[in-house]
Amino acid sequence: MEDKTTKKSMSEAERLELAKKLDKELDEFINNLPKRTQTDKPLEEGWQEELENHPFFMKKPPEPGDKLHPLYEGLQQLKYDPLENTPVELATSYKEDGNFNFKHKNYRLAILAYTEGIKVRCGDVDLEASLLNNRSAAHFYLKNYRSCLRDCESALKLNRTYIKVKIRAANCCFQTAQYDKCIELCDTILDSEPGNKDVVKLRQDSVHKKKDKERNSRKKELDFKRRLKEEELLLTEIRNRNINIDSKNNSLSIQDLEVHFPALVENKVHLDEENNLVWPVVFLYPEYQTMDFVQSFPENNLLIYYVNEIFSVPAEWDTEKKYTPDKVNVYFENSKLQKVYPVDTQLTLKQILQHEKYLLKAGTPSFIIFSKDSAAEKNFLTKY
Secondary structure, eight states, rough: OOGGGOOOOOOHHHHHHHHHHHHHHHHHHTTTTTOOTTTTTOOOOHHHHHHHHHHTTSSSSOOOOOOOOOOHHHHHHHHHOOTOOOOHHHHHHHHHHHHHHHHOOOOOOOOOOOOHHHHHHSSSSHHHHHHHHHHHHHHHHTOHOOOOHHHHHHHHHOTTTTTHHHHHHHHHHHHHTHHHHHHHHHHHHHHHHHTTTHHHHHHHHHHHHHHHHHHHHHHHHHHHHHOOOOOHHHHHHHHHTTTOOOOOSSSSSSGOHHHHHHHGGGGGOOOOSSSOOEEEEEEEETTTTTTEEEEETTSSSSSHHHHHHHHHSOOOOOOOOOOOGEEEEEEEEEETTEEEEEEOOSBBBHHTSSSSSOOOOOOOOEEEEEETTTTHHHHHTTTO
């Protein structure tokens, strides 16, 4: 829609001259249309498109950004010139444009037209209420429920007798889960139309949805409290074991136990039914730049149990078959001290984590494994 702030005002003489020119050009256009007989050849291509672009024959209004026919521009200037039209006339013109687009289901163009009409602030309360009402309807068809509700509320401030607007507002409240407000609007409508079955059903649906929402809210609150309790118990058990945790604030929090390995994000440390810690564990093989994961490693299990299980069958990458339970060394690294320490695989995970030099990072115990006396192991140890 053309911005009325860019139009130049026209004098009375210019208006008469433009009207005369429009009449003359229309006459010339009609007179110059090819007159056909049965023996005539087909008209040149494009004549129908040219005809439809003429403002007197076009079947639909131009879209925003379309090139306008000069006659159409002139008509637009006559129609929307604020110096040639009263505010009420301008607002009415924009309303008519909006209604035309609404009728043809061009709801976005309708919204643009109604908005221009509202911006005029014509001072006619009924007309302004009608523009807001119509724009709310266009928003509703586009499922812009919050925008629709705002327009409904503005329209009702100007005219509280709009039953259709109240019904539309109630539906918007339902769609946006504002069930108390929906019920209140339904009650107001039913005071005037007690037999409105659609509103009765909408109210009943809102009551049911409200109960579901409240029940879900209570459940979420209970789940949140239970999770907090479980997390606090978990942190207490870890503190009681004197396990050194790499903490950002030197105070253990649940965030310090967040797993950083994608394969283990669903397997965070937790307590079993007997309050034993169950950890996700990583085995690293720097020689081959690969790793293994144990999703659930109970703290009272021996490390050797998993070493035996992992290396019971040679891994695909172990082409030399040198990684066997009796031919591997296991280490842990303290990144702050920049040192590595050998691990006794006959100890439980709990005993290993309680080692005074063990520093647990990202909620995931990790161990480095090499083939005994291999060149890769010797080269690794020289770095520490």
